[in-house]
Amino acid sequence: MTDVARLAGVSHQTVSRVLNGHPNVTTQTRLRVHAAITELGYRPNRAARALATGRSQVIGVVTQSSTLYGPAATLTALQQAAVAHGYTVSVESVRDLDKKPITEAIGRHLDQRVAGLVVIAPVESANAALDNVPDDVPLVTIDGDRRRTTELVTVDQEAGSHAATRHLLEAGHRTVWHVSGPEDWFDSRDRIAGWRRALAEAGVEAPPLMPADWSAASGYRAGQVLARMTDVTAVFAANDHLALGIMLALHERGRRVPEDVSVVGFDDVPESAFYIPPLTTVRPDFDAAAAASLDLLLAQIYSEKQRGQRRIIPPRLVVRRSVGPPPG
C-alpha cells in the first residue's frame, strides 16, 4: 500500500480512501491511484483491514455436514449471493445439530470477526446455541425457530405440504398417509401441520403418522409397512429421498405407482424427475431463500436495524407421473 501511495504520489491514507470509495477525493487523484494499483498489481490485505475495522468481509455460515439436499443447495446458493455482494463465505459444518458443537462453530466464526452469521438451524437444539451470539453481530437463521426474534428465513413448508396433500385429495383419494421427517425438525412439524390442515379441510380424519428420518432407507422401512396395507392409496413423503425408498418398497410388494398407490415428495431434488415413476413433488426455491438471507444480513450489517424480520419463501408444486386416481 505504501508502494502504491509512493507511485501515485499521495499518502497511504488517500489510497485507503480511494479503496473504500470515500467521497472527498478528486477524480484526478482517484485515477492516479487506480493506475498505480493496476501497475503494481496491488491487492489489499484483508487481515489488516479486519484488524483495523474490527470486522472482516466474511460471512460465517453454520450448517450440518450432511449430504441432505436442502442444506447443501442453500449453502451453494448463499455462497453465490455473498460473492455477488463482495463478501466471502466461511463455512463451519457440524456433524450434529446439538447446542455444543454449534456454539463452538459460532465461536470460531466470531474469532475471525465475521461480518455476519447465517445459521441453518432446523432443530430446537441448534437454536439454543444462538443465545450466545453477541447483540452486535448480525445474525440470520434459516429454517430456524419461528418463536425466536432473530431474523429468519424459511421456506413455507406448511403451504407446500398443504398443496401436496390437496393435490392427492383432488385426484380422488379418500385420505393421504404421511411419512414424516424427524420430529425435532421444524420442517417436519410444519409439513405435518400442512398435511393435517389439508385433511381437516377435506373433512377426513388423519391416518396415523409414519415417522422416519430423512433417508431413503427409513422411507423404505415405512414403505414396507404401507405396502402391506391394501387400503393405502396415497402417500405424501416429507422429502424425495423418503419417497424413493417408499416407492422401492411398494415395487417389491407388487404395488404399482401410480396405479395402485400415488406418491408425492418434497424438495424436487434434480434426480426426482427420473425416479420410476418420475416423482410429483414440491419445489422450494433455495436461491430465493439464500438471497433473502443475505438481504436481511446486509441490512443489519449496514445497521438498518430491524429485528425480528422474517421472509417466508413460497414453494411450488411440480406435477409428474407418480400421482393418479385411486384404483377401482
Add this chain to the structure above:
Amino acid sequence: MTDVARLAGVSHQTVSRVLNGHPNVTTQTRLRVHAAITELGYRPNRAARALATGRSQVIGVVTQSSTLYGPAATLTALQQAAVAHGYTVSVESVRDLDKKPITEAIGRHLDQRVAGLVVIAPVESANAALDNVPDDVPLVTIDGDRRRTTELVTVDQEAGSHAATRHLLEAGHRTVWHVSGPEDWFDSRDRIAGWRRALAEAGVEAPPLMPADWSAASGYRAGQVLARMTDVTAVFAANDHLALGIMLALHERGRRVPEDVSVVGFDDVPESAFYIPPLTTVRPDFDAAAAASLDLLLAQIYSEKQRGQRRIIPPRLVVRRSVGPPPG
C-alpha cells in the same frame, strides 16, 4: 490479551507464548495464564494473528458450485478434517470451471492470506488457473491434472471403472456399453480408460462411446437410444445419476433391469441403494480423499517440502441387484 496478562501478572508476550505452546514457559505461569484466560473468557483475535504472522489458520477451498455428489461430499469431508486439525475452511465456489473465475476465487483466498489452498480441479481449464498461485502458498489439487507437478489427490477412477466393467463381463455379458461423463473431465477420461482396458483384456471390441454430462437427464437421453438396441445387455454409467436416467428410459421401453439389461453406476450416492432396482456401483472413499488432501497440505504448511506427491485412493465395488446374467 492485555487484560489476561494483567490478571495473570505477566507480560502480554508471555500470554502469546502460552497460546502458541512455546517451550520455555514455567508450568506455573502457564497455569496462571490459562486460569486468567478462562476467567475472562478470552479468545484470541485471529485477524490480528493473521496480520502479524502473514498467514491465517484458514484453508481456502475452491470448488464448483453444483449439487454434484462427488464435489459436495468431498467438501464436507474436507471441512471435518480441517476442523480436526485446528483449521477453518473458507469456500469459494464457482459456477463454471473456467480459468478466469477460478483465478478470481484463488485471488480472493490469497487476499485473506489463507494457510493453504485446496482446489477441486477436475477439468483442464481449472488447472490452468493454478499457474498463478505463488510458490510459497501450499497447494493441493483434488481430481486435478495428473501431468501437473502439484500435490494431487484423486480417486482411482480407472481401477474402479475397470472393476465395474469386469464385473459385468464376469456375469456373462459379451460386451459392455459405456455412458460417459463430459469429455473435458479427467474423471470421465479415466473412467473411459478403465472400461476400455477391461474390454481389451477380455478380448472384445469396445462399442461406441455414448457421451453425456453428469445429469440424470442426459442419462435418460442416452438410455432412450440404448433401449432401442435389443443387443445391448450391459451398460456401465459414469455415475449413479446417469444410471438412474438410463434405467428410467429402459423401463419406459419395457426393458427390465437386470433381466434384460444390466446396469452399473459410479459414486454410490446414498440413494442408489433404493433405486429400482438397487444399483450396483463403485464407491469412492471421499473421506479418505479429503484426509489425504489435508495431509499433503499440512505437510507443506509445516514446510516439509516435497513437491509432486500424489495419493490415489482405491474405490470399492458395491454389488446390488442391477446386474444379472444376460438374457437367453
Add this chain to the structure above:
DNA sequence: CCGTCGATTGTTATCGCTAACATGGATGGA
C-alpha cells in the same frame, strides 16, 4: 481585503497479535 468554511490531502495513533532482541537470575564448570 480578510476571516471562515468546506473540500482535499497528510500525519499520527491504533487495532491485537507475533518476532526479535534485551534483561536478569539461576546453574554449573573451572
Add this chain to the structure above:
DNA sequence: TCCATCCATGTTAGCGATAACAATCGACGG
C-alpha cells in the same frame, strides 16, 4: 569465587490497514 550459559520473562517494533485529527488551499461573503 567467577564467568559463561541457559532459561524464563519483559520490552520494543512492526504486520497493513483504518480512524481521528491536523493542515493546506481556494472560494465566498461582508
